[in-house]
Amino acid sequence: MQLFVVGVNHTRAAVALRERLAFAPTELAAALRSLRAALHSSEELILSTCNRVELYVVRDEPGGLPESDVAAFLASARGLAAAEIEPVLYAHTGPEAVRHLFKVASSLDSMVLGETQIIAQVKEAYHAAKEAGHTGRVFNQLFQRALFVAKRVHSTTAIGDRNVSVPSVAARLAEKVFQDLSTKKVLILGAGDTGTLTLRTFKERGVTDILVVNRTLAHAQELVARLGGHAQPLDQLAHVLPVADVVIACLQAPEPVITPAMIHAALQARRGEPMFLIDIAVPRNISPEVNRLDNVYLFNIDDLEAIVNQNLVERNRQISAALPTIEAEAAATLKDIELVDIEKVLVQLRRQCHDIGDDEMKKTLDRLGLAAPQREEVEQMVRRVLNKVLHTPTTALKEEAHNGRSFTLIELALRLFGLHK
Amino acid sequence: MSTIDWVFFHTAVALFAAATVLGIVGARSGRRGPVAATRAALLGAVIALGFMLARHGMESGAFPVANRFDALVFSCATLALLALTLDLVRGLPILSVGAAPFCFMDALVAATLGMPTAGATAPASAWVGLHVVATLISYGLFALAFIAALLYLVEQRQLKSGTSTSLLGLMPSLETFYRLLLGSLGGGVALLTVGLVVGYLFARRQGLPEGWRTDPKVILTTVTWVAYLLVYALSFTRALKGRRGALASMGCFFFVMTTFWATAFWTGFHKYV
Numbered sequence: 001m002q003l004f005v006v007g008v009n010h011t012r013a014a015v016a017l018r019e020r021l022a023f024a025p026t027e028l029a030a031a032l033r034s035l036r037a038a039l040h041s042s043e044e045l046i047l048s049t050c051n052r053v054e055l056y057v058v059r060d061e062p063g064g065l066p067e068s069d070v071a072a073f074l075a076s077a078r079g080l081a082a083a084e085i086e087p088v089l090y091a092h093t094g095p096e097a098v099r100h101l102f103k104v105a106s107s108l109d110s111m112v113l114g115e116t117q118i119i120a121q122v123k124e125a126y127h128a129a130k131e132a133g134h135t136g137r138v139f140n141q142l143f144q145r146a147l148f149v150a151k152r153v154h155s156t157t158a159i160g161d162r163n164v165s166v167p168s169v170a171a172r173l174a175e176k177v178f179q180d181l182s183t184k185k186v187l188i189l190g191a192g193d194t195g196t197l198t199l200r201t202f203k204e205r206g207v208t209d210i211l212v213v214n215r216t217l218a219h220a221q222e223l224v225a226r227l228g229g230h231a232q233p234l235d236q237l238a239h240v241l242p243v244a245d246v247v248i249a250c251l252q253a254p255e256p257v258i259t260p261a262m263i264h265a266a267l268q269a270r271r272g273e274p275m276f277l278i279d280i281a282v283p284r285n286i287s288p289e290v291n292r293l294d295n296v297y298l299f300n301i302d303d304l305e306a307i308v309n310q311n312l313v314e315r316n317r318q319i320s321a322a323l324p325t326i327e328a329e330a331a332a333t334l335k336d337i338e339l340v341d342i343e344k345v346l347v348q349l350r351r352q353c354h355d356i357g358d359d360e361m362k363k364t365l366d367r368l369g370l371a372a373p374q375r376e377e378v379e380q381m382v383r384r385v386l387n388k389v390l391h392t393p394t395t396a397l398k399e400e401a402h403n404g405r406s407f408t409l410i411e412l413a414l415r416l417f418g419l420h421k
Numbered sequence: 422m423s424t425i426d427w428v429f430f431h432t433a434v435a436l437f438a439a440a441t442v443l444g445i446v447g448a449r450s451g452r453r454g455p456v457a458a459t460r461a462a463l464l465g466a467v468i469a470l471g472f473m474l475a476r477h478g479m480e481s482g483a484f485p486v487a488n489r490f491d492a493l494v495f496s497c498a499t500l501a502l503l504a505l506t507l508d509l510v511r512g513l514p515i516l517s518v519g520a521a522p523f524c525f526m527d528a529l530v531a532a533t534l535g536m537p538t539a540g541a542t543a544p545a546s547a548w549v550g551l552h553v554v555a556t557l558i559s560y561g562l563f564a565l566a567f568i569a570a571l572l573y574l575v576e577q578r579q580l581k582s583g584t585s586t587s588l589l590g591l592m593p594s595l596e597t598f599y600r601l602l603l604g605s606l607g608g609g610v611a612l613l614t615v616g617l618v619v620g621y622l623f624a625r626r627q628g629l630p631e632g633w634r635t636d637p638k639v640i641l642t643t644v645t646w647v648a649y650l651l652v653y654a655l656s657f658t659r660a661l662k663g664r665r666g667a668l669a670s671m672g673c674f675f676f677v678m679t680t681f682w683a684t685a686f687w688t689g690f691h692k693y694v
Contacts, residue, residue: 158451176580179596272659274595291581295663303583 002061003138003337005097006070006089007047007054009109013088015050021078021085023048025124029132031077036134038073039065043136045129045143049121051110056101058138060343067091098142098330105150107159108322113315114159119150138337145336149329156325159318166304167194167201170278173307174246175205177276177297182206187244188229189237189258189285190251191219198248198280199227211244213237215251238262242269247277249285256287263290280304346394348419353390357382426536429473430494434532436466437497437525444518448591456514456591463501463517466524470498484550490536492557492681497527499561504568507601515591516601519568548623556616556642560677562609563649566602567674570667573598577664599663606653606670613646638680645676 008021023031023046035044035055043058055070071086092100103109105122126143129135135143153159171181178184186207188195191214199210210229213236214220220231232240234257241247241262251257258277266275274295279286284300291298361382365375397413413419440462447455474495478485486495504520507513576592592598624633633639652669655661661669 173580175594176576176592177595179594179600268659272662274663294665297577297580299583306583 002059002065002093003097003142004057004059004065004091004093005054005100006057006065006067006091007052008085008088008090009052009054012090017084017088018050018053020080021048021053021074022050023053023077025128028125028128032129032132032134034077035073038076039069043129043139044134045125045139047104047122047125049118052104054104056097056139058136064093065091095330095334098333099326101142101146102149102326102330105146106153106322106326107150108153108319108326113312113319114154116154119147119154122150123147137342141336142333145329145333149326152329153322153325157318157321159315159322166280166301166308167198169304169307170198170248170280170299171201171205173278173297173299173304174202174276177274178245181246182208184245185209185211185243186246186248187211187213187240189213189247189249190281191216191223191231192250192252194250194280195248196223196227198250199223199229202246202248203227211240213240215253238265242266245273245275247275247286249277249279250281251285253281253285254283256285258286258290260287260289260293263293263296267293267295278304342397342400345414345419346397349393349413349417350390352417352419353386354383357386426473426476429469429476430528430532430536433466433469433473433494433498434525434528436462436469437501437521437528440466440517440521441525444521448515448518451591456518459521460505460508460514460517463505463521463524466528467498467501467505470494474498484553486553486557488536490531490534492553493527493531493534495557496560496564496681497524497531499558500524500527500564503561503565507565511597513593513597513601515572515593516565516568518591519572520565523564523568546623548619548626552616552619552623555612555619559609559612559616560681562605562612563674563677566605566609566670569598569602569605570671573602573667574664574671577667599666602667602670603653603656606649606656610646610649610653613642613649617642617646641676641680645673645680648673648676 008018010018013021028046028048031046032044035041035046035057039057039059040061041057041059043056045056047054047056053074055073057065059065067086067089068082070091071082071089074080074085075082100109101122105119107113107115107118110118122143126135126139126147129139174184174186175181181202182205184207186202186209188199188202188210191212195212195214199212202210208228210224211232212220212224212229213232213234214223215234217231217233220233223229224231234251237257241258242265244266247258249258263275263277267273272295274297277286277290277296277298279298279300282301286298286300288298288300290296361379365378370378393413440459443455443462444459446452447459474485474491477487477491481487486492500520501524504516508517572592573595576595576598580595620639649670652661652666652673655669656666
């Protein structure tokens with residue numbers, strides 16, 4: 001039995017290639033069948049997220065897994081040229097594959113270190129493979145352990161406590177001002193890429209009341225049509241400002257479009273309710289003097305990037321704290337997987353029974369002095385008896401191992417027949 | 422102080438000290454372990470003080486808060502219990518962290534004063550019990566409002582300066598602090614109203630000696646009540662919303678401290694043993 005993981009991730013391949021390699025959930029069952037046929041494997045799992053496409057495979061055949069075979073499979077499955085895929089593939093085998101999976105599940109290998117979405121993605125990939133009948137003893141143990149390790153890493157380290165992208169830091173800071181962002185109105189100034197990303201981030205945080213203000217109204221309307229919210233032209237900014245609890249400014253403008261006078265007027269209209277402003281535009285959209293007003297909190301891109309960098313340093317420190325857990329769990333998992341290799345147990349069991357049968361048969365046949373055809377008949381009868389006797393325990397042991405639920409029966413068989421692990 | 426009381430009280434002081442240190446470590450590092458240990462230490466201290474006060478009550482057959490030492494002990498136990506409850510119910514660990522040093526200082530003052538050897542001076546009456554409990558719990562709520570206001574100002578300063586520290590990581594939102602501040606002020610004003618009304622009715626019915634109306638404690642408590650009522654009402658308006666409201670409520674706590682210490686330095690029938 002050999003475990004392999006082959007794939008591409010955000011460090012090896014650009015998003016243009018990753019999105020073409022990605023498998024939709026509805027495609028997984030068919031892809032797993034093709035993978036089994038292509039690689040002659042016994043267990044298969046495909047982990048496809050926006051940051052990675054990884055194929056996890058267990059093969060009973062000895063020898064390695066050529067990356068060219070995987071590249072050929074991916075090429076044919078996704079309609080790409082193998083030459084385009086092979087250079088960016090990475091592969092891990094055995095213990096290294098286990099460690100890699102544990103790091104992936106714990107988000108130590110993620111673009112945004114410490115993010116928790118990957119745990120759900122690993123779980124979904126495992127369930128998809130299990131439902132399609134592509135997991136067995138190894139994957140049932142390995143992936144359940146990977147999910148356990150991920151939760152343990154998150155609960156015993158502070159890896160998930162800090163945000164490391166500008167929009168996520170912006171949203172986190174807004175949560176430092178307001179108790180429940182979902183009840184607040186967010187105004188996004190600018191409908192470009194940053195505005196889109198920010199809108200997505202705030203929507204993920206449960207914000208539903210979003211207003212996009214842009215110089216070109218059509219762009220704002222196109223954005224809200226895609227992602228939700230309302231659109232307003234830039235000349236309406238002063239009128240809509242008082243209703244906004246959070247303002248994120250990312251507009252291309254040569255000088256500030258939000259002045260202290262505008263915010264002062266907005267505060268008057270809001271009866272002193274606080275406002276949270278984030279200026280991620282360069283040049284700045286919001287005059288820095290605004291921060292001097294009471295109940296107004298202004299952050300600019302430098303403030304946010306300083307926090308992002310500070311959080312990255314802290315998270316990298318947390319990786320070192322998580323590694324011993326991963327090492328220990330990987331070693332324990334490998335021991336468990338190696339502990340009871342059912343095929344080895346069955347081969348040993350059959351060999352032992354047939355050796356006993358052959359010995360006893362030889363002694364008996366020597367005593368009886370039978371002719372060759374009779375000897376052959378007796379030999380076949382003994383083998384048939386042994387095979388019939390062994391059929392039920394063999395089936396039960398295989399089933400037990402395939403389910404991966406409990407190894408009690410296997411342990412019992414080892415003890416009853418005096419076999420070695 | 423009996424040996425068992427001495428053990429209960431000093432265990433509580435040690436636990437408040439431990440909670441203070443662990444709270445600082447937890448706030449600085451943002452680690453969950455020290456914060457959980459802070460909660461455990463505070464809970465242990467509350468239990469120890471609760472046992473001590475319960476023993477006093479059972480031994481004397483009267484309401485156990487009968488002197489300044491007991492009042493200090495009751496106040497810090499109330500504050501710790503309020504902070505712990507809000508922490509656990511609303512998920513606000515910073516409250517336990519913030520309350521620990523106040524409780525420790527309060528307990529240290531009580532330890533310095535020591536338990537008086539003379540018996541209780543407060544009349545054994547359910548009305549007096551209600552008056553004392555309502556007033557002392559209102560002080561606990563005002564202390565909580567003080568902590569919420571202080572933390573609000575710290576967080577506001579950090580946000581204004583554009584910095585993010587591990588302390589900020591443990592902090593809830595400014596809005597949460599402000600709601601907590603208003604809730605504590607509202608609860609404190611309501612309970613102090615109950616304490617004042619019950620005390621007034623008791624004084625009228627029992628025919629206390631002439632001049633009780635001009636007792637420093639009565640006057641200062643009334644001033645405190647008026648000050649908090651004003652701040653509470655104005656906190657909903659633009660004039661005192663946010664930072665100014667937090668500063669005003671912190672200023673009002675000066676009256677609470679003065680009221681509390683009036684019993685120690687000014688004569689009157691409220692003077693504790």
